[in-house]
Amino acid sequence: MTNDLAGTVERSSFFVGGRWRPPAGTERVDMFEAATGSPFGVAALAGTADVDAAVSDALHGPWGRATGAERAATMRRLGVALTARAKGTAALVSRENGMPRSLSIGANGFAPPMMLDYYAGLAEQLDVDDLRSGTLARVRVRRGPVGVVAAVTPWNYPQALAAMKIAPALAAGCTVVLKPAPETALDAYVWAEAALEAGLPDGVLNIVPGGREAGAHLVAHPGVDKVAFTGSTAAGRAIGEVCGRLLRPVTLELGGKSAALLAEDADLDAFLAALPEVSLANNGQTCHACTRILAPRHRYREIVDAITDTVRSLPVGDPLDRDTRIGPLVSGAQRDRVLGLVAAGRAAGARATTGGGVPEGRERGWFVEPTVFADLDNDAAIAREEIFGPVLCVLPYDGEDDAVRIANDSEYGLGGTVWTTDPGRGQALADRIRSGTVGVNHYALDVLGPFGGIKASGLGRELGPEGLSPYVALKSVYLTPESR
Ligand code: NAD
Secondary structure (H helix, E strand, O other): OOEOOOOOEEEOOEEEOOEEEOOOOOOEEEEEOOOOOOEEEEEEOOOHHHHHHHHHHHOOOOHHHOOHHHHHHHHHHHHHHHHHOHHHHHHHHHHHHOOOHHHHHHHHHHHHHHHHHHHHHHHHHOOOOEEEEOOOOEEEEEEEEOOEEEEEOOOOOHHHHHHHHHHHHHHHOOEEEEEOOHHHOOHHHHHHHHHHHHOOOOOOEEEOOOOHHHHHHHHOOOOOOEEEEEOOHHHHHHHHHHHHHHOOOEEEEOOOOEEEEEOOOOOHHHHHHHHHHHHHHHHHOOOOOEEEEEEEHHHHHHHHHHHHHHHHOOOEOOOOOOOOOEOOOOOHHHHHHHHHHHHHHHHOOOEEEEOOOOOOOOOOOOOOOOEEEEOOOOOOHHHHOOOOOOEEEEEEEOOHHHHHHHHHOOOOOOOOEEEOOOHHHHHHHHHHOOOOOOEEOOOOOOOOOOEOOOHHHEEOOEOOHHHOHHHEEEEEEEEOOOOO
16 A cells, blocks of 8 residues: 555555455456546445445444543544644645645634534533433433444545534544545545554444445444435435335435525625635535525625636635645536536526536636536526536526525525625524525635534534434433432
8 A cells, every 4th residue: 555645546455444454356447646647546446345345344443432531532633633634635635536625724624623523522512411300210322333334425525525524423433434426535544654653442433435336325224223314316216216215314414506696785705705715616616605696686786896807816726736626526427517507508598697507728628617607597598507517507586485496496406505794684694594504795615503404404413512422322211209
């Protein structure tokens, strides 16, 4: 195994039971630099036998019997070990999926230790049982681990999305089998290195990157007690069906098509300054991106022109360059899919005011020009489907009720923002948006706020104290009323 972040990276073993375990089969995935399309690594992919081994080793950890305080101490050591690797991790993910390094350092480098630290604090509080004096019994409420967690993650924010599952799971005393997406198989092993350095007991965290079949096998495995999934709505529906049949608890963080609602009194400059983060973060490969921008009709031309100028000015380039705001997409297949949706948008009559193709000089790698569509309405396919690329739609509205109606007229309900100089109006509008999360004059996904969607954007929440509950098994012990 080599692991030189400037050169090739090879991962030919899985991390199972605290050891490097050779694959049972021969399936491998070649990794290509998103910026150039050049090969830079290779990773083994798990088959069903590898998944079986990971679940079986995950079953026998002493972790659930440790105190919350002991788990918290180990989690903090794990966070320190991840922090020491943050820069390398960020760069590796940028090479895999095209995320600009300026974003990757936070999302992939520092967010996971922050989440570990937050949930370590909650783990310490789990040691004390609740004692409730009822009429018929004194009830001792014990909070133990749910058991073995299957964590299935996508490629777009691989480290943060893994941490959103691993951190609360470890806090509750669960053990985890992480199945990262093949596109980001390499960076997942940073967790393994950090786990070994931090002294995480063997089998508490197991890592088996693999494709859909491995994921499906893991989700349905009889040794799994809870499933935590982030990914597409299509896969989420399939996983939800399986978990429903098995009566297996599941959280699903799925797709989105969120709206940025610019009220009549919005500060347009403030919105334009935030647009790269709010609407185009990670080159549009962000589930909560506000890819529909709603503008009052009487300011529509002015707003379309301003958004067009801003988007056109964003530096497109190598995600490892400090100045890059828009990098490449994760793969050639994703680039072709996005270009196909753009072509369909044009064919349906929408006007691309900027972008719409491959940037000049960027034919190698998986680049798509940041693109703005105008002169369309919310019924257009490109305004309804999640594109997962740097493509925005600017839609006109007539009055505030119409704006709210359009914002809510979506299969999804994950993110959203409202822009206004009136704080009261901002909160009132935010309350009317049917979505799991909304930002007022910015969008800041904070560890304290429960994150997740409604409608086709998913089930359940991650982050915040609420993000711990799915990993905690409650048990009521009925004592006699006079017992102490
Ligand atoms: P995907 O659903 O194809 O794959 C996600 C993960 O699930 C991968 O690890 C994949 O191997 C696995 N998988 C796929 N089908 C499976 C099945 N039937 N059973 C078990 N595992 C299965 O999604 P993707 O293309 O990798 O990621 C992009 C999608 O993820 C977008 O739709 C995006 O909106 C969504 N996403 C949502 C959030 C959120 O928090 N709501 C965050 C990031 C990404």
